[in-house]
Amino acid sequence: MNALLDKLTLKALNSGVCSGHSRWVTSTAAPISSDNPTTGEEIAQVIPADAAAYDTLVADAQAAFQQWRSVPAPKRGEVIRDLGALLREYREPLGELVSLETGKIRAEGVGEVQEMIDICDFAVGLSRQLYGLTMHSERPAHRMYEQWHPIGAIGIITAFNFPVAVWSWNAALAAVCGDTMVWKPSELAPLCAVAVQHLANRVMADHGLSGVFTLAVGTVGQRMAEDVRLPLISFTGSIPTGRRVAQTVAGRLGRSLLELGGNNAILVSDKADLDLATRAIVFGAVGTAGQRCTSTRRIIAHETIVDELAARLVNAYQQVRIGDPLQPGTLMGPLITLRAVEAMGHALERAVADGGKLLTGGKTRPDLGARFVEPTILRMPAQSEIVREETFAPILYILTYRTLEEALELHNGVPQGLSSAIFTDSLREAEQFLSASGSDCGIANVNLGTSGAEIGGAFGGEKDTGGGRESGSDAWKAYMRRQTTTINGSRDLPLAQGITFE
Ligand code: NAD
Numbered sequence: 001m002n003a004l005l006d007k008l009t010l011k012a013l014n015s016g017v018c019s020g021h022s023r024w025v026t027s028t029a030a031p032i033s034s035d036n037p038t039t040g041e042e043i044a045q046v047i048p049a050d051a052a053a054y055d056t057l058v059a060d061a062q063a064a065f066q067q068w069r070s071v072p073a074p075k076r077g078e079v080i081r082d083l084g085a086l087l088r089e090y091r092e093p094l095g096e097l098v099s100l101e102t103g104k105i106r107a108e109g110v111g112e113v114q115e116m117i118d119i120c121d122f123a124v125g126l127s128r129q130l131y132g133l134t135m136h137s138e139r140p141a142h143r144m145y146e147q148w149h150p151i152g153a154i155g156i157i158t159a160f161n162f163p164v165a166v167w168s169w170n171a172a173l174a175a176v177c178g179d180t181m182v183w184k185p186s187e188l189a190p191l192c193a194v195a196v197q198h199l200a201n202r203v204m205a206d207h208g209l210s211g212v213f214t215l216a217v218g219t220v221g222q223r224m225a226e227d228v229r230l231p232l233i234s235f236t237g238s239i240p241t242g243r244r245v246a247q248t249v250a251g252r253l254g255r256s257l258l259e260l261g262g263n264n265a266i267l268v269s270d271k272a273d274l275d276l277a278t279r280a281i282v283f284g285a286v287g288t289a290g291q292r293c294t295s296t297r298r299i300i301a302h303e304t305i306v307d308e309l310a311a312r313l314v315n316a317y318q319q320v321r322i323g324d325p326l327q328p329g330t331l332m333g334p335l336i337t338l339r340a341v342e343a344m345g346h347a348l349e350r351a352v353a354d355g356g357k358l359l360t361g362g363k364t365r366p367d368l369g370a371r372f373v374e375p376t377i378l379r380m381p382a383q384s385e386i387v388r389e390e391t392f393a394p395i396l397y398i399l400t401y402r403t404l405e406e407a408l409e410l411h412n413g414v415p416q417g418l419s420s421a422i423f424t425d426s427l428r429e430a431e432q433f434l435s436a437s438g439s440d441c442g443i444a445n446v447n448l449g450t451s452g453a454e455i456g457g458a459f460g461g462e463k464d465t466g467g468g469r470e471s472g473s474d475a476w477k478a479y480m481r482r483q484t485t486t487i488n489g490s491r492d493l494p495l496a497q498g499i500t501f502e
Contacts, residue, residue, distance in 0.1 A: 014045065016190055018057075018194075018214060147485060180214070221241075266423065299398045354385075
């Protein structure tokens, strides 16, 4: 483990407040411990930001913005190109640290770093494509167009379960858009953030920069939401925290970009390829131990195939190798905290009280460690309250439908609206699922599962998921301000709408 920490410039005690290569900011706050969810042992400690350190950091990010906003966007792209190159070099160790600190299996940890690399590549291209529209003016010899400008120093608050990728979705785009940023990672994964900051520092130093990428570990989230110096808060996390952040940011008329919880379902039709569906469901529900925002939590299966599908799933679940996420062959690691284990237990009790029938799993695995659980499937008689909640654990509820209309009603009958999928070989059913009266989610897939999105599309969801979009497509617009410009090239001053004012 020490060799891994050395490779990533981490020590037993690390500063968690930084705005550049030689700008690690001192703080009097008590260190927080980062522990390995597999063993419960401490990996290392991080000193979080106190109020003064936080203020220094925001001031640094604001000062950096004064210069960074005027650097041509393609030149900003060169900085991100170098960040992507460095991430390629550190893919394995950083991926391993993600696995060590969050308990996701190595392949998923490394995959998360690959996602950072992908978004850097995307952002480099984007740095030459921050296009605005031109419009035809109604007035002679007038030209109208819109341009996009950087918005300022922004806040990025991230969840524990994607401790590096979510930062990069925001950071790579925001940087090419000309923003500087303050990152507050989850207290459950501060080491990943410090390791990334070291890499960002190297890139900034190579370009003679500081303050573009800054880090504030600790409980500064509420302060950021209140801070008028941060015009945009990009928040990724649970619905209750996100709701609070959104209300606080709205109270100061700031902008928030929300990526909150999901309660993702897969519809499995009687016309589905059950082989494909089974594989997608197992990856979606068991992968990352059910701790993805896009994890599959509900199966809505046609009454004629539900028994067959359930039997296949139970069989597959019983072969899932649970254990140390860094060991080859492991498919499911631990949950992040003991509280998460308790929350799973409470959810199972409620589901059983609602008439849920346990098909497989349901127990903890103290033989493997205090935070290990079995992936669990319950057959539910109805979509009760607990099924409508997001429990961040590997619980899969199976519901049954007769008509597609009924299936869609169940599907959309939850407060969240992130990811969704249908398995069917019927074009008509697929089209119905994708239509305006189909899935109400931000992501809707056909014949593939709910989790594992590519960076090229806009990522996010509706309703309680918060409505934000990050990553690909035109998500960059969230990090910029739009300016509509009209230029008069004539010697007259015609007014819009033909108004005369003489
Ligand atoms: P969380 O809400 O507990 O924490 C998220 C972040 O908010 C952390 O950095 C935390 O320190 C911070 N925070 C806590 N109180 C705050 C406050 N008052 N003001 C501002 N920030 C505050 O979430 P979590 O347990 O880390 O992550 C799991 C949740 O995140 C799940 O609901 C999951 O679905 C969601 N998530 C969503 C996406 C997405 O893209 N939609 C991605 C990953 C995770």
